[in-house]
Amino acid sequence: MITETLRRLSLVAQRHPNSALLRLAALEESARAAGQFAAAADALYARFYLLEHRGRALELQTALAKAQSELDAEAQPLQASRLHEAAGRIAYQQGEYFEATEHWNQAAELAAQVPDARAGAAARIGLGQIHYAFGAWARGREVHGEAAQLLGAADDSYLAAKLALNIGVGHFETEQLDDAERHFSHGLAAARRGQHREYEAEAHWQLARAALARGRLDWATVDCRLALSIAAKLGHSWLEAAASRTWTDIALARGDQQGAIRSTEHGLLLAKRIHSRPQQSQAHLLLAKLLDRRGDKDAAIPHLWQHLSLQAEIERLSSPARPGLPSFFDPARQAAEAQLLNLSSRHWKIETVNDRLAALQQLCAEAQQILQLDRVQFWWVGEGPSFPALARPAQAQYLDWLSALGKPQALSTVSNHPCRADLSALDPAAGTLSRIELPLYARGELMGVLWLSHCRQKHTWSRQDQLHASHLARLFELVLAS
Numbered sequence: 189m190i191t192e193t194l195r196r197l198s199l200v201a202q203r204h205p206n207s208a209l210l211r212l213a214a215l216e217e218s219a220r221a222a223g224q225f226a227a228a229a230d231a232l233y234a235r236f237y238l239l240e241h242r243g244r245a246l247e248l249q250t251a252l253a254k255a256q257s258e259l260d261a262e263a264q265p266l267q268a269s270r271l272h273e274a275a276g277r278i279a280y281q282q283g284e285y286f287e288a289t290e291h292w293n294q295a296a297e298l299a300a301q302v303p304d305a306r307a308g309a310a311a312r313i314g315l316g317q318i319h320y321a322f323g324a325w326a327r328g329r330e331v332h333g334e335a336a337q338l339l340g341a342a343d344d345s346y347l348a349a350k351l352a353l354n355i356g357v358g359h360f361e362t363e364q365l366d367d368a369e370r371h372f373s374h375g376l377a378a379a380r381r382g383q384h385r386e387y388e389a390e391a392h393w394q395l396a397r398a399a400l401a402r403g404r405l406d407w408a409t410v411d412c413r414l415a416l417s418i419a420a421k422l423g424h425s426w427l428e429a430a431a432s433r434t435w436t437d438i439a440l441a442r443g444d445q446q447g448a449i450r451s452t453e454h455g456l457l458l459a460k461r462i463h464s465r466p467q468q469s470q471a472h473l474l475l476a477k478l479l480d481r482r483g484d485k486d487a488a489i490p491h492l493w494q495h496l497s498l499q500a501e502i503e504r505l506s507s508p509a510r511p512g513l514p515s516f517f518d519p520a521r522q523a524a525e526a527q528l529l530n531l532s533s534r535h536w537k538i539e540t541v542n543d544r545l546a547a548l549q550q551l552c553a554e555a556q557q558i559l560q561l562d563r564v565q566f567w568w569v570g571e572g573p574s575f576p577a578l579a580r581p582a583q584a585q586y587l588d589w590l591s592a593l594g595k596p597q598a599l600s601t602v603s604n605h606p607c608r609a610d611l612s613a614l615d616p617a618a619g620t621l622s623r624i625e626l627p628l629y630a631r632g633e634l635m636g637v638l639w640l641s642h643c644r645q646k647h648t649w650s651r652q653d654q655l656h657a658s659h660l661a662r663l664f665e666l667v668l669a670s
Contacts, residue, residue, distance in 0.1 A: 212235040372391055
């Protein structure tokens, strides 16, 4: 009875989603009143499915917790698995990664008892995303591979689209652009086949990111505009905020600083609406950088502190001290992040030139230890005391290249550097195999350059590495601007 009703309502939802939501809520309430908690959970999960497609899953957080307390998980493992999978989605959106992990581990275990391949695959997609959140891209792809094996040849366009996009992200973040674009295209095809508009939009967003990485601003603009349009029509705030971040990158590539600020502010507003701590943190950090580059330090600093506060909150919610910590979290990486946050909270007393130099030297030393680098090198742009300098005309090409990009350059192989002729005569550049290079601005002026280097073996820089590097650069810029 309930299965047939849910099937009919899924057809209604394709054309009249609001009507289907009301009928599902009524069905859930009547089933609960009759003591049929498994049926009520099925109706709630169907309602979650519809709301998640529109970025509104957070509305059901309380209802999911109540349903879990009512349901006998041992007697109804499939329904319990689905409720845990849904609760994990909400926790993940808010940056509560350990809570999400606990829910998705439970979902996977319960799905195996049925067994139900779809529920097991959905849980593993989430667990792969947790690995991604902590920069473990290869392991995340392995978990997504387990999800693909569970799905097999099943004709499930929804999970096929979701899985393809997530696998593509794992390749994108490790600079495997061909593989990333192939999976993003598969995700787009599956989304269109099943008329899953939110994944169609996400596929266009991911393709925009890949195009931007290739330097194809025209392709990136078209795909990102499509993603923003579909996300706005769906009211999918998370996706619209994510695509707004890429639109900011497009604006910066065009040299449109004001457009980049507007886009980032819009993304921040959307992230606040859905309580997405990770998106809010990223937006605050980017606004701090953009405003400081414009010379508006007073407006930039509050955004930087908001970013640090949100990062600390995410860190607290993902504390290793919580029970049930899965073994795949790296304690060394957690310790590094905690040390970086502590360094961010330090107040530098800078009253003289020597104070500033001492702070820069201490930042270099601590960054090298925290991020386990072989070398951290600060350069003045033009003449300056105690540190080496990059100057025109000798390094003019390099300085123009780096300042035009205006973002970290992660080079897994320094020997392929586009400006190697400019840098070949610099002693501190010798012996480096992989490097992240960051321009440092103060009051809108390029004041310095920061190099983070591996010298003993080549290193593929993850997105997490680059986020840490950007965070560190902001600390250098605060010292320079003091």
